[in-house]
Amino acid sequence: MARNDLFLCELCPKSCKIREGHSGDCKARIAIDGEVRAVTYGKPCAVHIDPVEKKPLFHFLPGTPIFSLAAAGCNLHCKFCQNWTISQAAPEEIRTIDLPPEKVVAAALQQQCRSIAYTYTDPVIFFEYVTDTAALARRHGLRNVTVTAGYINRKPMEMLCEVTDASNTDLKAFSEPFYRDMCDAGLKPVLDGMVLMKERGVWLEVTNLVIPTFNDDLTMIRKMCRWMLSNLGPDTPLHFSRFHPMYMIRNLPPTPEETLVNARQEALDIGLHYVYVGNVFGSDSDHTYCPHCGTILVKRWGFSIRENNLVNGKCPKCGSTIAGVWS
Amino acid sequence: MESQDISPHSIADRTGNVFRFGPHTPSYECRNVTKPVLSRRSFVMVLWLAPLTLLIHGNGWLNSGYSCRPALFCRKV
Numbered sequence: 001m002a003r004n005d006l007f008l009c010e011l012c013p014k015s016c017k018i019r020e021g022h023s024g025d026c027k028a029r030i031a032i033d034g035e036v037r038a039v040t041y042g043k044p045c046a047v048h049i050d051p052v053e054k055k056p057l058f059h060f061l062p063g064t065p066i067f068s069l070a071a072a073g074c075n076l077h078c079k080f081c082q083n084w085t086i087s088q089a090a091p092e093e094i095r096t097i098d099l100p101p102e103k104v105v106a107a108a109l110q111q112q113c114r115s116i117a118y119t120y121t122d123p124v125i126f127f128e129y130v131t132d133t134a135a136l137a138r139r140h141g142l143r144n145v146t147v148t149a150g151y152i153n154r155k156p157m158e159m160l161c162e163v164t165d166a167s168n169t170d171l172k173a174f175s176e177p178f179y180r181d182m183c184d185a186g187l188k189p190v191l192d193g194m195v196l197m198k199e200r201g202v203w204l205e206v207t208n209l210v211i212p213t214f215n216d217d218l219t220m221i222r223k224m225c226r227w228m229l230s231n232l233g234p235d236t237p238l239h240f241s242r243f244h245p246m247y248m249i250r251n252l253p254p255t256p257e258e259t260l261v262n263a264r265q266e267a268l269d270i271g272l273h274y275v276y277v278g279n280v281f282g283s284d285s286d287h288t289y290c291p292h293c294g295t296i297l298v299k300r301w302g303f304s305i306r307e308n309n310l311v312n313g314k315c316p317k318c319g320s321t322i323a324g325v326w327s
Numbered sequence: 328m329e330s331q332d333i334s335p336h337s338i339a340d341r342t343g344n345v346f347r348f349g350p351h352t353p354s355y356e357c358r359n360v361t362k363p364v365l366s367r368r369s370f371v372m373v374l375w376l377a378p379l380t381l382l383i384h385g386n387g388w389l390n391s392g393y394s395c396r397p398a399l400f401c402r403k404v
Contacts, residue, residue, distance in 0.1 A: 005403060006403070006404050007401050007402065007403055007404065008401065008402055008403075008404045009398065009400065009401045010400045010401070010402070011398070011399070011400040011401070017404065018401075029398045029401065034403075035397050035398075035401070036397070036398040036401035037395050037396065037397055037398055038395055038396050038397070038398040038399075039395050040395070041395040041396040042395065042396075043395070127398075127399060127400075128396050128398060128399055129396075132396075153400070155400065156399070156400055159399075
């Protein structure tokens with residue numbers, strides 16, 4: 001094969017032009033012998049069983065274990081990445097195990113998990129592995145969860161929606177310059193992707209990692225919440241997550257709890273029904289409250305469920321239907 | 328010139344110092360010079376270890392490299 005062959009990857013908006021023998025920006029798609037190959041297919045670098053609350057998903061099968069896996073690489077390069085050791089590594093740089101889709105599904109069933117999460121790094125870059133595994137998982141009665149930055153083109157996102165039951169999507173900030181400078185990506189495709197997921201019936205929860213001085217401005221947070229309210233609806237849960245110094249941003253302190261509490265209050269005032277504070281253990285903002293009568297519906301401590309008072313997905317006091325996938 | 332002790336139970340360094348080993352010294356230290364690279368015992372051990380190692384790691388080795396699935400949404404330009 002000629003060394004000058006050039007391939008265009010249209011999986012994500014980066015539209016990498018990959019020369020024979022080279023990889024795309026995500027490091028996981030390499031042009032070899034006249035075609036681009038997904039080199040992390042069936043080779044996860046992290047496999048764990050987590051509580052579903054860790055994703056975080058608070059309105060999706062609460063209290064259940066979820067089989068979680070990741071493959072190396074990422075199409076974003078967030079300077080604050082919490083999983084940078086695997087997301088910013090090339091597949092050949094880290095240890096992987098051999099786990100084809102059939103083995104993933106068999107292991108998830110054996111471990112009595114009800115769902116599989118494609119997480120830690122971004123499932124976008126192990127797209128083929130995700131779609132094959134998810135389709136097989138569906139046939140065995142398992143649900144599929146993506147934990148993603150949502151930086152993907154429309155066509156592959158449509159394909160992903162067909163096999164995804166729930167997603168926690170990172171909305172890193174409501175600002176194009178932030179996405180460009182801090183993540184080497186863009187905001188618009190992420191917003192479009194979330195709207196598409198909502199339209200296709202994927203259960204969606206949104207996480208916003210609040211980083212001191214970078215995206216903790218309440219004006220920006222208000223704008224983000226207003227966009228969510230009008231495009232995703234008031235029932236889309238929002239998690240304000242606490243930043244911890246990591247990767248290239250080690251010079252900042254962890255997010256003060258007060259900042260997160262203020263952001264949550266703004267979001268509730270704007271009209272979002274379910275707003276949580278993440279990475280802060282033992283907070284009252286971990287619980288799910290009925291948006292109509294204020295009753296505590298699901299009481300949490302960290303990732304564990306202390307009480308689940310929901311009755312068939314409804315508030316036991318006022319009977320309001322609570323949005324989510326409860327069984 | 329001063330003669331050096333070259334018996335199997337002594338080792339002479341370049342300065343001519345002679346280190347002698349007593350009867351309690353394990354014999355292999357002195358016989359190393361003439362010992363084959365792989366003793367019969369080690370050879371038998373390797374014979375057993377080789378298939379065992381292949382059994383444990385072989386699957387991973389055979390599946391490693393870039394033999395994986397063609398990527399979707401990619402085309403030649």
